[in-house]
Amino acid sequence: MDKFSVIDAHCDTISKLAEQNTSLERNADIHVSLQGLKEGSVDIQFFAAWIGPGNIYGPYLNRGFELISVYERMLKKYDCFFYPVTKVSDIYSPKNAGKIGALLTVEGGEVLEGRLSNLNVLYNMGVRLITLTWNFNNEIGSAAMDTMAEGGITAFGTEVIKEMNKLGIIIDVSHLSEKAFWDVIEVSSQPIVASHSNAKRLCNHPRNLNDRQIKAIVSKGGVIGINFYPPFLSSQKADITSIIKHIEYIAGLTGVNGIGFGSDFDGIDELPQGVEGPQDFPGIINELLRLNYDEESVQKICRGNFLRVMKTVMKE
Numbered sequence: 001m002d003k004f005s006v007i008d009a010h011c012d013t014i015s016k017l018a019e020q021n022t023s024l025e026r027n028a029d030i031h032v033s034l035q036g037l038k039e040g041s042v043d044i045q046f047f048a049a050w051i052g053p054g055n056i057y058g059p060y061l062n063r064g065f066e067l068i069s070v071y072e073r074m075l076k077k078y079d080c081f082f083y084p085v086t087k088v089s090d091i092y093s094p095k096n097a098g099k100i101g102a103l104l105t106v107e108g109g110e111v112l113e114g115r116l117s118n119l120n121v122l123y124n125m126g127v128r129l130i131t132l133t134w135n136f137n138n139e140i141g142s143a144a145m146d147t148m149a150e151g152g153i154t155a156f157g158t159e160v161i162k163e164m165n166k167l168g169i170i171i172d173v174s175h176l177s178e179k180a181f182w183d184v185i186e187v188s189s190q191p192i193v194a195s196h197s198n199a200k201r202l203c204n205h206p207r208n209l210n211d212r213q214i215k216a217i218v219s220k221g222g223v224i225g226i227n228f229y230p231p232f233l234s235s236q237k238a239d240i241t242s243i244i245k246h247i248e249y250i251a252g253l254t255g256v257n258g259i260g261f262g263s264d265f266d267g268i269d270e271l272p273q274g275v276e277g278p279q280d281f282p283g284i285i286n287e288l289l290r291l292n293y294d295e296e297s298v299q300k301i302c303r304g305n306f307l308r309v310m311k312t313v314m315k316e
Contacts, residue, residue, distance in 0.1 A: 004298060005043035006281050007306040009129075009225040009260055010105070010174075010196035012267030015050045018070045024078060031265035031277045034081055037100055040278035043303055044085060044101035046129060046195065047071055050267065051108030053136070061118060064111040068125050071104055086126050087315045091307075103310075105129035105172070105195070110138040114156060119163050128314055129170040131195065132157070132184070141180035144206045153183035161187045168315045173197075173217070174207070174225075174262070181213055190313050191221035193306070196262030198224075198232045199249045205232050214250055218258030221312060223305045224250060225262020230270050239273040240280075244287050247301065256297040260306045 013032040016022060026033040037045060049067035057063045075082050083096040085103040090096060104125075109132045112118045122130075133143040140160055142151035153161070161184060164171055171192045173181050184192060194217060200208035209217070209224065217224055226246050230238035233246065250259050265277060274283060281302075288298050 003295070004282075004285050004302050005041045006261060006278070006285075007044045007046075007303045008042055008263050008265070008278065008281075009046045009193065009223075009306055010048055010107075010227075010262040010267070011045060011265040012048050012050050012107070013265065014047050014067050014071050014074070015052075016266045017074060018067055024074070031263075031271070033277060033279075034078065036277040036279040037081075040281035042100055042278050042281065044091070044103060044306075045278075046103045046105050046262075047074075048105045048107040048131070048267070049111075049127075051106065051111045051134065054110070059113070060108070060110045061113050064106060064122065068104065068127075071102075075102060084126055085310075086128060088311050089316055103128055105131065105170075107131040107172075107175075108134040108138070109140040109157075109160065110134075110136075112139065112160065114139040116156075116159055116163055119160060119167070119169070123167045123169060127169065128310075129172055129193075129195065130164065131172040131174055132160075133175045133180070135175065141183065142177040143175050143180075144177050145175070146177070150179060151177065152179040153187065157183070158187050162189075164188075165190045165313075168313055170309060170313050174227075178210070178213070182216075185216050185220065188220075191223075191309050192217060193223045193225065193309055194262075195225045196227040196264045198227050198246045202246055202249055203232055203234055207232055211253060214253055214258070218254040221309070223258050223260045223309055225260045225306070228263045228265070228272055228275055229268040230272055233272060237273065240275065240284055240287060242272055243275075243284055244291070247288070248291075251297075256293075256300050257305060259301045261302070 135145040140157035233242040
């Protein structure tokens with residue numbers, strides 16, 4: 001098990017740190033802990049600044065700045081454990097050996113408030129992935145969970161996608177409506193990811209991806225991060241086997257090159273049976289090995305596929 005390290009492409013732990021009087025010490029109020037990350041052999045954790053509804057959290061860009069400040073304080077407080085990943089060479093720097101990489105993301109393109117210049121501001125603050133929408137339509141495009149989800153990517157959204165490609169910010173299509181998804185596929189010159197989404201054929205939820213979408217992401221060189229939220233895994237009771245089924249289904253469609261993990265820890269109110277946090281990645285990995293996935297395939301799912309996208313999109 002020691003040979004397998006993990007990249008987890010989505011957690012909402014920053015919001016928990018911001019809104020609750022909590023820390024990354026292991027406790028009942030938070031999924032992601034320092035000990036759990038170590039036990040789970042997590043090599044790089046993507047930390048999302050979840051923007052959320054403006055009527056609750058206020059102006060979107062201000063909310064983004066507040067969460068990024070929480071992220072920066074987390075890095076400073078736990079500087080013996082984390083290092084920030086803003087370019088690929090950070091991962092291989094000798095000074096970061098033995099630490100966990102932290103990659104800053106934003107969940108919700110409304111943070112831009114319709115201004116392309118704000119994308120450069122966020123890039124300069126260390127943001128390296130943006131989930132274009134959350135559950136509601138915004139200036140970029142339409143969301144899968146919005147009641148008016150039939151729209152696609154706007155003219156402004158097209159500008160954002162092109163600028164993200166230019167800057168080296170990973171485009172995340174989780175939460176997008178299907179029409180917006182296909183617009184992104186057409187516009188983006190770089191691989192895209194669905195950082196925390198599953199297969200709709202196994203669980204018919206609006207947030208999941210149909211077979212054509214899965215194939216399109218993988219054919220573009222992208223990755224789907226398997227989401228651990230039970231309602232996205234199964235209409236029945238969800239457990240580790242449910243996670244494995246989504247991995248196996250996508251592998252059957254496209255091979256293993258487009259599969260990774262996007263747990264959604266600390267952004268979900270329930271977990272699959274047998275999963276309490278990143279410390280349980282080994283149980284998933286051991287089940288893949290038991291099912292005779294070879295070590296190279298397991299390494300791709302755990303880390304290699306998302307690392308490939310990072311190397312392709314981000315600056316060296």
